[in-house]
Amino acid sequence: MKPFPNSHEILPLNTLRDLWRWGVTILQRSGVFFGHGYPTPQEEARHLLLFSLSLPRDQDPTLWLDAHILPHEREEFLGLLQRRIEERIPVPYLTHEAWLGPHRFYCDERTLIPRSFIAEALEDALVFLIEDFHTLQRVADVCTGGGSLAILLALHCPEARVDAADISPDALAVARLNCAEYGLSAQIHLFEGDLLEPLEEGIYDLIISNPPYVDQAAMENLPAEYRQEPIAALASGIDGLDHVRRILTTAHRHLSPEGWLVVEVGHQADALEAAFPHLPFIWLDLSAGNRFVFALPYAALGS
Structure with a gap:
């Protein structure tokens, strides 16, 4: 597997829409297994992104799609995604929350x-x-x-x-x-x-x-x-x-x-x-x- 991208490599990704799309792509390519509440890369990337930005899970994410991301926000999302892929940690253990x-x-x-x-x-x-x-x-x-x-x-x-x-x-x-x-x-x-x-x-x-x-x-x-x-x-x-x-x-x-x-x-x-x-x-x-x-x-x- 290719080395996980660093923050410099993803600098062109400026909006929530950009990071969500990129998150889906890298999850799709990484071969991770989905089965702990989020059955698709789209849902996992969405949840990790909203969590890292402290945005409400139950609100329509399209409200924020074109909002620009600050450098420290990009870093937090990147860190969560890297652990998800490299350590194969399920999302609920990364965020310490699960939903029924x-x-x-x-x-x-x-x-x-x-x-x-x-x-x-x-x-x-x-x-x-x-x-x-x-x-x-x-x-x-x-x-x-x-x-x-x-x-x-x-x-x-x-x-x-x-x-x-x-x-x-x-x-x-x-x-x-x-x-x-x-x-x-x-x-x-x-x-x-x-x-x-x-x-x-x-x-x-x-x-x-x-x-x-x-x-x-x-x-x-x-x-x-x-x-x-x-x-x-x-x-x-x-x-x-x-x-x-x-x-x-x-x-x-x-x-x-x-x-x-x-x-x-x-x-x-x-x-x-x-x-x-x-x-x-x-x-x-x-x-x-x-x-x-x-x-x-x-x-x-x-x-």
Whole structure:
């Protein structure tokens, strides 16, 4: 790969439009992998540029396209882009922020970058199972990581106590920051421990989980960007189901008779159904497809 351009080489790039176009080009040519919230070089370059210029993410960037860039602003964008390409650091680790829809979360290398189909499911796909989230009294998020799903759960279930568990004390430190940022430290209770174990005798109306589910073969071929994340938050044995198996065998002890378990399994739907042919998995209909997140009622798990 060619040496990364220095600031002198890009001096002819004077406007936001210039830098955005150049950023897209160099990202496209660099062979980086997109998969942490920004699926295209256009979106990654846009976000890095707006972040480096302290411009609002949710405002139409065309308002600023022809604005001239100051030398120190060019340097900041250049530095972020260079680290993104040469070190293969995902954008959310560079900016210390990740987004699930309109919701911003702090993140760093202590925890998995927030991304989950369950965030979408809470907005729409679960409505046919849970008519009124306001009626839920106690809910849980297992493998909470930086707490993003626990926070979305608390926002959807304002009357509920939210318990969130993770085995990583580092991840829980990030979760505390996010809970405080949203003013939800009193509603969300964080527990350190393995899967459902720290919940002890807790009984819940809804348990959600985005556990590790990457199989061994996929782990061996992960792009460099994913290897920046905590391996323990990704890997789950030979077939990617080690964590899900344990959740399925213990969840009924923690669900109310009307309760639901909702779990994300990525691309492991076929393997899961083969391993548990007796379970009537309900696959949620999501924008990316209908084989990524399942739901099961207490009755199915307790049988």
